[in-house]
Amino acid sequence: MEFNNIEHLVIFSTLNQITNYIAIKSLKPKNIYNITFSEGLSEDFKYGIKPCEWDENLEAVLKIDKDIDAKINDLKITENEYGDLEKFKSFILERLKHIDESTPIYWHITGGQRVFAMAIYDIVKNRPNDILFYLEGNSEKIISEGKDKDEFNSKVKYELRDLDFKIAFQLMGYDTKEIRSTQKLKEKGIKAENINLDEVNFYNALYQWMLNEGENEKFEIDSEKGTFKELLLLSNSTSKFISEEEYKKDKNKSRKIRQEFLNNLFDEVKNKCNKLGKYDIKNSREMKMGFPAGYIFEKLVGYKIYDVIKDNHKILGMEMSLKVFKDESNHCIDELDIVLLTNTGRILNFECKSGSLGGDNAKSHHFTTYVLSGVFGAPIFMTPLIKKDLKGDTDKKLIAACSTAKKAKIKIIYLEKIECEIKKLIG
Template identity: 30%
Template sequence: MSDKTIKEIFENMRYYIICSTLNQVVNYIPLDLHRQGTKEKSEEIMIYNLTESETKNNSEKKSLFKRFDNQAWDENLFSVVPKEKYNYEEKTIVINEFLNTNKSNTGKEISKAIKRINICSNEGEVIWNITGGQKTTLLKILNFIQQENRKNDYVIYLEGNSNKMFYGKLNQYKQFEYKELGNQYWNKELDLQTIFNLSGYQYEDNIKNYLETNLEYADVYKKLNEIYDKCEDADALKKDNVQDKDKYKIKFLIELVKLNKEGEGDKFIQEMKRIAEELNVNMDNSNEIQKIVNAYKSEKVKRFGYIFEKMSILRIKEAVEELNIENHYFLELKHSVKINKKQNKFGKHIKELCEFDIVLSTASGQVVVFECKSGTMESNTGKARVYTAYATNGVYGKPILLIPFYKSQISIIHKYLFGDEKNMDQPEYKELRENFENILSAYRAALRSNMDIWGLDEIKDGLNELYIDALPVKG
């Protein structure tokens, strides 16, 4: 079997067979790649959609959320692929319509459904996407191709972790041979709204993409991030020793957290000037800091929360710009994204499902949801973020808790929460208790919710580690 590129795989496709799935982005990406590669052609394609009826879920008919809501999943996909743009006809084959009610036999039922797609074809005209769907269906598809000796058909599989696509084809011995496509299945036209729509969600699409536009007061947040970095870098201090480094780290964070208290704005500005001077950081833009503090005066106890979100956006943007140098894998970076169901099942009294602090999307349809916490977070909030990250992006959703600590301090927090109670009087533990109890509460909640926890200085390494198989830049 010869090596193929993505363009070569899809350029002759006339029949596209998919399985209904919650994670419809895996069915959408190949279809959109075909559209992009055949813009000059006008040939119509046929999409066969293997799905199941709601009879499987009689016990859930009155539920707002069903475990296997195939009908909704199908609507999610076809709502974002208008026929006038994608030039297709669609035929839905409901697998369990073939079920023998007297003698249930899932294998025969699936086989009967698949045999309805017994179409003649030339090389590469039929593509079976076996990424989504129940494993029993996928096995029957492979068995059907072998039994019918469909040697011209391709099967494709999208591997989410590495963002690679694999394709298979029968050889002369009627056995499958599989190869990795020569390039990854990125879709650089894939926007965040489409990703959410494919899961049945939406957001108000008037939010800036900070990968394409500048953050307001970016120079100020950059200075705050510079102070943050220098507090961690002992070589940047006038007195190069660990004790001074730790002193500045704690002092800087204490001053930031104090911003959550009403009336601390002016004191914060003066303290930032003093710390910046000692760290040799030029703070000529202190008037701009005053504007930021004043802008959040009405928020009273939330000022640092908003400032920390903007510091995080800038840090994520800088990390992405470095990681994106060769490939532009990350596509959109958005702040304060309010999510709701496309078809509001909650009624007029609930306008939104939740709000994501920061969202970063990728060309493979994966989404990182950042929850920024400089204060308390209930464990229910953490669990809700985990749920909504997966609800809006399937297994491609990744929730992360960002806290204003350093990587080195996070290890101390972990020892404090899970260490020997006899050592709780150590100075570093005392500082945590006296100054950061709210953030410790958020940390505990994130652990109970099974969220990853990053410090502000871990963002670049964290993103690189998450997508190490997709990114050529390893630094």
């Protein structure tokens, strides 16, 4: 039995429309029945629960999808059905009574509340050819019930191969645009063509050196002493360093120019690590920023993650400095340092911090990722610390940042654990 171009698919309106989109793309139904809520009932829901907007997000994406030619029929629950299980079942059966028992209905219940899923289960028990199924986000498996459930599980895949960030964001009511500062590394499972390999090799070589010889190699740059990592992070200090523009206006000239200090540091590092290659860090975009250390750390982490996922078929997309917009406005509401998109619609958002992480900031990124990827989102905090740094005299702001991330229930990945932790996250 084949499970595409089916006749009837029932879905539940949900914030996490990616799951409905995967079900629709996989089964290619001719008719879609969307169990949603009437406008009057929606108004009584808690703030942030907006089924009408969720429905519009899905319809907008399906409208531009050339592979989907299905009519969406909204089955709008009123207060009368919402509070009574039997009335809910009667309402659904009445609206679908034109479908005889010999024609299977596929019931996708991932987005539904448990009480409604129980009601659908009762309906399916009396329809011998129907299949009820659930996309389990943590295990990334399909759980189904019905006559042909084993065949259904073996033939229908919980994945998409052509999902990209733009579609994933639009399904949540957000958007992303091509901006100069955004770096695309992978799209729809294919490595980007314009990747600067000299830059990639530079940062991967620097990462390996930092964790090995660089951990014990001490430098003295402009009277400041420490390892490369210690001096890189020290450059964030506003009491010791200043930008070139600020230096021109500074009457006392008591602080060092941040970029000059880092250029001298990299000159010394190149003498110690001969694998850094041709990349011109001194004239790079990151070195032109007010605080280069943060951008350097972001690329250090980003390219290490890319090295781990570049050939992994589960990762469809990877971008750095990805800006998120609300609808089609020009107002950027958030910037994601490093973000991955899996073939099951999970968004993995990596927040890189070479300084402090305020509690509000942590909560903001946790919320943004949740909204963008529904309940399967995973905000992750990347720190330049290695685990043993927590017991030493390392930058107190960084240790405090780890503590803030823990309080916000955000996963932390230490510098030396990137490869093994990324592999665990992908599965």
